[in-house]
Amino acid sequence: MTGLPRYLRIALGIIVIAGLIIVPMNFNRYGLFILSQWAVMTIAAIGLNLTLGYAGQVSLAQGAFVGIGAYAAGIMTSQGLPLIAALGVAIILCFAIGWLLGYPALRVQHHYLAFVTLAFSTLAFLVFRNEDWLTKGIYGISNIPRPNVFGFPTNRPLPFYYLCLGSLGIVSVMVWWLIRSPWGRAFVALRENPIRALSLGIDTRRYTLMAFAIGSALGGVAGTLYAPLTQYIDPVPFNLSLSLDLLMMVIIGGAGFFFGPFLGAMIAVLLPEWLRFTQGYYLMLYATAVILLLIYSPSGLLGILDRLMAERRTRTASALRAVAKSRLEAAP
């Protein structure tokens, strides 16, 4: 995206935002549910993208953090507490647990770290399922209310969609700020070359823990919206498969690209819906499309764009070098 002129990027951004606000006005209840789900899953994927894509720390626990957020919202709002309070609890809880989960990342990396986070994901699922006194176990929590935002009820699908979209907007701006800050640069350094990062004074331990904690907290934010979206939660949606889905969203969209999770979540949430006309074949087609994409571009959809722009830059730089060389040779 950075290869496009600034005015074109702004125009494109305005068109997309306007489209996300205006077009769904004509959607039916199911369409709005799917689009709200896309916004919620994008928030969770943005969190994972921060941990995995920017800071390079593998996590298979993002689904568990969505679950923690969802249960915080489900339990608290069922007791008459406002969703904003549940959001605060979810953020603090997920941030603290994410911070603790980051400690193994200081000692183990890659697939070993994946297994540590996998174990946490399983542990969280067991808590959701077995601690009936808190989570109501396999029966789940039903009739989760939707909140009033500044006095406006969000019971109907469209206002609730706007709540999800607005939350996605706020999260996006905050994460955009974060990755453009020196912290974002430190995260990239941590991913690309932790030894060099250390030698430049970057406290890799603290940044690793921060990457886990902030990414997890965003999982919690997504969960806080997921509970009132579905208005019923039980442990099943928060098992390992959600973590794997979120991982897939990040990888397909392009890990380490700001817009990767938006695109990845769109494909993971919307593509199966669009392919439903193929009836029994839609999952096969979906899986084939994902496999082909990752064979062609392991760095995801935005990786293709990035590669094309890098090639264009290289061609321009080569041309400039050739001109400079010919001038040098021609000089007396």
Next chain:
Amino acid sequence: MTKVLEVSDIRKNFGGITAVDGVSFDVQEGEILGLIGPNGCGKSTLFNCILGQLTPSGGEVKVDGKVVTGLRPSALNRLGVSRTFQLLQVFPKLSVRENLILAGQEHQGSMLSRLFGPSDAGLTDAADQMIGFFKLDHLATEPAGGLSYGQQKLLDAAMAFMGGPRLVLLDEPAGGVNLTMLADLRERLATINREKRATFVVIEHNMEFVMSLCSRVMVMAEGKVLAMGRPDQIRANPAVIEAYLGH
């Protein structure tokens, strides 16, 4: 003269192999000390022990009189100790300017203030000055991965100076750099040493580079110090000629 670096009886064992065996030396403020020796003699291991990348099996390291043995590299860097690596260690996806900003940003305020401060940590001007100093002006916005090997070496060296270090340990800065760039690099290092009173320790195999840049040279062989002295004394030392320089 103040001792910037004091290394006393540093040892490093890997299992049964002793890579560094009781090495001691001092480096005075503003000095450029060359560190030479055959491959595998323990030079880089010694660097890594001094810089906290490896924990020494024994001995002590002091920077400005303060014991820093076993301190993490990031903490050492914030004390004013910087380094370059034998192999290229730039961040290929970041631009040249961003590499330099990254190299200096952790010296600007606290972690929290950096989050809410300007995105460049107020370092764009300093980075551009460094870019100009190392003659990389036309490449400021290019991704570092697209630079030639020699240009990346210059960038690597420039990054080491972004935090305004007191002591810089350079591991084979001239390796793989063409003659024109080598002269540039030597001139840049000499200028920084002269103008900023920065102290260097340089590992290098290029004898001409070492002998013309360094005020003192230490020779290592089999993990020990074989000789120490002025470049002309080292050139004439029979033990050094026998073990490393050849006839």
